[in-house]
Amino acid sequence: MxxxxxxxxxxxxxxxxxxxxxxxxxxxxxxxxxxxEFTYIENSGMAGGFFPGFARVFGIISVLFVIFIFYLRRSPEWRGPLIDISLGFLVGGAIGNGVDRLLHGQVTDFIVRSGGILNIADHALEIGIVLFIIHEIVQWLKRRKRVKDE
Known part of the structure; x- marks a missing residue:
């Protein structure tokens, strides 16, 4: 849930x-x-404006990514509070930018940061990645402890 x-x-x-x-x-x-600071731009590529004009391709990649996550979530290893939160941010961000790419052929960006101009979906993807890394470190530590205990 x-x-x-x-x-x-x-x-x-x-x-x-x-x-x-x-x-x-x-x-x-x-x-x-x-x-x-906010500046309104439209980005027809991916992060940082790389590969301009390929928004629809990246939109299809977003759809495939979401399908892949739903497939993974069928397994119990891909369930639990931390991984649920991580994947929720990742899927929400992928869908948010995917909708823009598929419907408009570009993504609306407006939040200015030192790394460029982003949007809420981009920030959600960043949060999801950080939480995923934390989840994987915790899982690794648990596996390591189990091996030591055996």
Missing amino acids: LFYLITIIVILIDQATKIFVRLNLAMNERVTWSGI
């Missing part, structure tokens, strides 16, 4: 903020709110 809840929340927040930006900012318009 946690996996689905996080996935849905990420998708809703991501799509709502992108719609808000598209309706209220002009392309390349720059604003600052509560100390956070």
Whole structure:
């Protein structure tokens, strides 16, 4: 249930903020709110603007990624609070950007960071990756402890 809840929340927040930006900012318009800089751009490639014009291909890759995660989740090893949260962020982010890529041929980005201009789905993907790495380290430590105890 946690996996689905996080996935849905990420998708809703991501799509709502992108719609808000598209309706209220002009392309390349720059604003600052509560100390956070926002600049509205559209990205037809992937992270950092690499491979421009391939948005629909990356959209299909997003769909395949989501299908793969649902397949993995059939196994008990891919269940539990931490992995549910991690995969919820990953799937929510993939769907959020996948929707943009497949429907619009580009992704709306607007949150300025030192590494570029991102969106909520991008941040969700980053959180999901960090949590996945933590999950894998915890699992490795548990396996190591079991081997020592035997």
